[in-house]
Amino acid sequence: MxxxxxxxxxxxxxxxxxxxxxxxxxxxxxxxxxxxxxxxxxxxxxxxxxxxxxxxxxxxxxxxxxxxxxxxxxxxxxxxxxxxxxxxxxxxxxxxxxxxxxxxxxxxxxxxxxxxxxxxxxxxxxxxxxxxxxSRKLNGFVQIDDAYLGGERNGGKPGRGSENKQPFLIAVQTDEQLEHPTFAVIEPVKAFDDAALKDWIARRLAPECEVYSDGLACFRRLEDAGHAHTTLVTGGGRAATEAAGARWVNVVLANVKRAISGVYHAVRQAKYARRYLAEAAWRFNRRFDLRSxxxxxxxxxxxxxxxxxxxxxxxxxxxx
Structure with missing residues (x-):
């Protein structure tokens, strides 16, 4: 290798x-x-x-x-x-x-x-x-996933309803063979609903992108916006993260979460999540020339x- x-x-x-x-x-x-x-x-x-x-x-x-x-x-x-x-x-x-x-x-x-x-x-x-x-827009083949920053507070709501969790979308552009990632967009959203997805799609995806995602209901808005959309049915476990069309978005997502949770004792997601996620995206998108x-x-x-x-x-x- x-x-x-x-x-x-x-x-x-x-x-x-x-x-x-x-x-x-x-x-x-x-x-x-x-x-x-x-x-x-x-x-x-x-x-x-x-x-x-x-x-x-x-x-x-x-x-x-x-x-x-x-x-x-x-x-x-x-x-x-x-x-x-x-x-x-x-x-x-x-x-x-x-x-x-x-x-x-x-x-x-x-x-x-x-x-x-x-x-x-x-x-x-x-x-x-x-x-x-x-201003970054992704082109060509794009893998998208939904994720959260933060964890459950003591005495707070569990799971996705936790007040301490900030939803965000991560999208990774790849080459035509889906073998190499090129650029990424990592950005908070108000919720995983139709309104938030329509706004995100308009700002972040170039026309005629071919998109791969899981079966989250709001991702149907990709088809309404004119994008070719493949819904991946992968089940659970490690195999799901390595499926064609989902591998690179899961790799980048895991790296982002590990970097944030491993360094910061506390992040005020409600105010500053955009900055911490943009920091990860900025470095990822410029990794081809470290001297610059x-x-x-x-x-x-x-x-x-x-x-x-x-x-x-x-x-x-x-x-x-």
Whole structure:
């Protein structure tokens, strides 16, 4: 059996990371290139000419056309942060290079910051992952399954009716032979009902997808939306998870659940499930080039709008 070239590819080693991004100046230059790859652009008028000056330790850029003043992190998810760029880069490296997950508590210990700062860092980075994954649509052959995050509370409702469980859908795009997964969408839904499925299908599946799923009643909406739909009758046990048309969605689902339950002592599913699931999807969908993960994540951070802590904490799992 040959080596899986995706799993065994070389990523960015710790030594390489320190060599490239070990100082504040190196981080600043890299972030500048990723935010303005064609050179400075005024966020107000898109002008290119600018002057540069300092106020204290902060470098400002003033557009010569409209005289708008900005900084490297203004208008981005890093806006308002007092942490040095080296700690942001360390957090991005740790969260993108780990194969599973990294809790805010562990991030706190790695970076030497307090827990609140580590929590904000982690959730802002996960928010960037959410926004990058929001527009993804799957094509061709797609395997879909329903699942839950969370478990039963003491004294609460058992099973699917538990107040501590967040339903979500996981879908994995494969090649035509159903032998290799390519991309995944992992997203919370309000319920496994017709309304939620119609909305999800419209946003997440390209026209004419061929879809494989189990016999959950709401998956009939796939046919109403014009998709070829194969309902798999697999029974139970391990054989059901390895059936053609269901294997890869079950493999990815098992990895996601193991990564979340094995790292986090508690996740507030009702508010933050979208971020934790998007974190898993973001890494899975970019696993083909591990060396590019940090630049792509940093680019996402500088392209996303600011998200102050009140907005960060007032999260919702759902659109609208």
């Amino acid at each position: 040959g080596i899986n070239v995706v799993q065994f590819q070389k990523g960015l080693s710790m030594n390489q990371f320190i060599e490239r991004y070990g100082t504040e100046a190196k981080c600043y230059r890299a972030l500048y290139r990723w935010r303005w790859p064609q050179g400075f652009r005024c966020p107000q008028c898109d002008g290119r000419a600018r002057s540069r000056f300092r106020r204290g330790e902060t470098v400002y850029y003033q557009c010569r056309g409209c005289r708008h003043q900005t900084t490297l992190i203004s208008g981005t998810l890093l806006q308002g942060s007092r942490l040095p760029l080296t700690q942001w880069f360390q957090a991005m490296y740790l969260l993108s290079s780990t194969k599973t997950n990294l809790s805010a508590l562990e991030l706190k210990r790695h970076l030497g910051v307090n827990y609140k700062s580590a929590w904000r860092l982690k959730h802002k980075i996960m928010q960037a992952m959410v926004e990058r994954e929001e 993960l940090l630049p792509r994540l940093a680019t996402a951070l500088v392209r996303c709008k600011p998200c102050p802590e009140p907005i960060l904490r007032a999260a919702s799992n759902f659109h609208g």
